[in-house]
Amino acid sequence: MNRQKSLFSLAAVATLMACNPNKENVQQKDIQLITVAPGHFHAALVQKSMYPEVDSIVHVYAPDGLELDAHLALIDRYNTREDKPTAWEQVVYRGDDFFEKMLQERKGNVVVLAGNNQHKIDYITQSVDAGLHVLADKPMVINADGFAELKRAFATASEKGVVLYDIMTERYEINTMLQKALSQVPDFFGGLVTGSVEDPAITKESIHHFFKEVSGKPLVRPAWFYDTRQQGEGLVDVTTHLVDLVQWESFPDQVIDYHQDIQLVSATRWPTKLTPAQFERSTGQKQIPSFLSEAVDENGNLEVFANGEINYMLKGIHAKVSVIWNFEAPLGTGDTHYSIMRGQHANLIIKQEKEEQYKPVLYVESTGTRDRQAFESTLTKAIKQLGATYKGLTFEQVGDGRYRITVDPSLVTTHEEHFAEVTEKYLGFLQSGNMPDWEVPNMIAKYYLTTKALAEARTVRSDQTN
Known part of the structure; x- marks a missing residue:
């Protein structure tokens, strides 16, 4: 990704604050998280720590069910632990139209994705199209069709000045x-x-x-x-x-x-x-x-x-x-x-x-x-x-x-x-408006190889495909 202008202009912050008119007597910070369909525990690990630049109110959009309950329970454990408890406030929307509701309400500016990978690329592309930053758990895509969509998402992210990034803890x-x-x-x-x-x-x-x-x-x-x-x-x-x-x-x-x-x-x-x-x-x-x-x-x-x-x-x-x-x-x-x-x-x-x-x-x-x-x-x-x-x-x-x-x-x-360390790195990109020029092409190269390898392996052992 080329160097970008500051991602958080005063006008952008004012717009985001207008999206949350009910937040009274609370100092709203520039970065507000939106957690979408947290079906994997990695979504909660992003919130195992607090970050000075991130608002403590997190809006969660997901279908009702055990996965959402497990996510909220894990955040609650972080909030109530004896050693360095967190102070997250989860504002939850439960419903099958969770993603449409998220795009409609725009209660934040950073979408966190960690869950079912079948629709993850759809959530990525639509979030980026809407001008939202995305921090996504791996893998961003799981097949060649998804890879084609991912390339388009990175191009759109560059045009809109938003940061699309995956969580590389290792x-x-x-x-x-x-x-x-x-x-x-x-x-x-x-x-x-x-x-x-x-x-x-x-x-x-x-x-x-x-x-x-x-x-x-x-x-x-x-x-x-x-x-x-x-x-x-x-x-x-x-x-x-x-x-x-x-x-x-x-x-x-x-x-x-x-x-x-x-x-x-x-x-x-x-x-x-x-x-x-x-x-x-x-x-x-x-x-x-x-x-x-x-x-x-x-x-x-x-x-x-x-x-x-x-x-x-x-x-x-x-x-x-x-x-x-x-x-x-x-x-x-x-x-x-x-x-x-x-x-x-x-x-x-x-x-x-x-x-x-x-x-x-x-x-x-x-x-x-x-x-x-x-x-x-x-x-x-x-x-x-x-x-x-x-x-x-x-x-x-x-x-x-x-x-x-x-x-x-x-x-x-x-x-x-390591999830906090990745998140802190990502927040640094957001605040500075800069990400190393090699990050995006190298993410694209990574997913090119994994999806191409899968296609090749399925051809070689087509009798084992499920």
């Missing part, structure tokens, strides 16, 4: 930040190798679980979450994060032109099977609903195409991303992440296994191009260089040519805390 995980930072120290890393399909220059693998806890309580999934026509397949869901990180780490601050810079090599997909008992445990529903009947196998198990792998080239560098969904993590574990960036002189590896107590840890590994003394010397210089930015940055040898990287514990934040 950029704020400290080990990923350090992996990126170390890869950008040429004397130490030596630049990415080209790699190959068999041994890519950069690999990212993610394992997730359908049954988990959120904010200390078991997560109840809506039944539609298991319908890939509504949620999207694994290739276009979690892989959005992984593709984003490949671009963000490997070519920081650079524009990715999907026409020239991305070549899809291969894509595959496969299902996770859930028993009826697992489905009930996850959703609370005793029977698998009829809209999922086509995904039920001969044994009565639900097949969800949540798993996938994409091999591709980005600016001439081989990359691979893959995602796996299991039902539940073993006791004491959780979602895990593996990543490697292979450089001329060093490999940067993030692991999250038993050895790491299932918490992400960054390792540096010598490729053997330098002797031990020379490698440790360049590593020491790199750590010293980055130490001004990352408090307590150190390394220790844990094997022959292998070192563990650590930082001060204050820099380690949780996945839930």
Whole structure:
């Protein structure tokens, strides 16, 4: 997106205040949130923290039902917790015409979207057409048709001076930040190798679980979450994060032109099977609903195409991303992440296994191009260089040519805390009227790859489509 004029002129603020004539004795702030159809808990995580520039009154528009109730209950828990309680006031409209009502009333200027992905692109395009900013949970789109609409939405957003952005929380995980930072120290890393399909220059693998806890309580999934026509397949869901990180780490601050810079090599997909008992445990529903009947196998198990792998080239560098969904993590574990960036002189590896107590840890590994003394010397210089930015940055040898990287514990934040960091970044864009020129083309490139990979995988394994 090109640099824009200030997004909040006095006239715009006055117009927005006129939309809320009943707000008396309350200082209205420039940014007012509108939450639309919050069917995913990520919508609530945006409000786990308060923001000085954001009005405490949030207008919520959604169909009546358990999903809305769960969202409001989670916000209430944040408001009533003992440690740093929030002070959100939810003004709720319940009804099947929720989206039309939202557009009619325009009770705010930033639409927050996190829920059923089937209609998300429709909500995005209509909100942008109406001149509303949009902060959307991933994925913005789940198929090629949606991708075409997304490109149009970004063009309209540019014309109208509004900001359309997706929630990329993984950029704020400290080990990923350090992996990126170390890869950008040429004397130490030596630049990415080209790699190959068999041994890519950069690999990212993610394992997730359908049954988990959120904010200390078991997560109840809506039944539609298991319908890939509504949620999207694994290739276009979690892989959005992984593709984003490949671009963000490997070519920081650079524009990715999907026409020239991305070549899809291969894509595959496969299902996770859930028993009826697992489905009930996850959703609370005793029977698998009829809209999922086509995904039920001969044994009565639900097949969800949540798993996938994409091999591709980005600016001439081989990359691979893959995602796996299991039902539940073993006791004491959780979602895990593996990543490697292979450089001329060093490999940067993030692991999250038993050895790491299932918490992400960054390792540096010598490729053997330098002797031990020379490698440790360049590593020491790199750590010293980055130490001004990352408090307590150190390394220790844990094997022959292998070192563990650590930082001060204050820099380690949780996945839930990352939502506030993304939101703060987005609010900065809104207030300054500027967003880096590479953000929009790189979002477009990301969704081009995921939707193209899905189309390719369905062609290769058409017998598995549901």
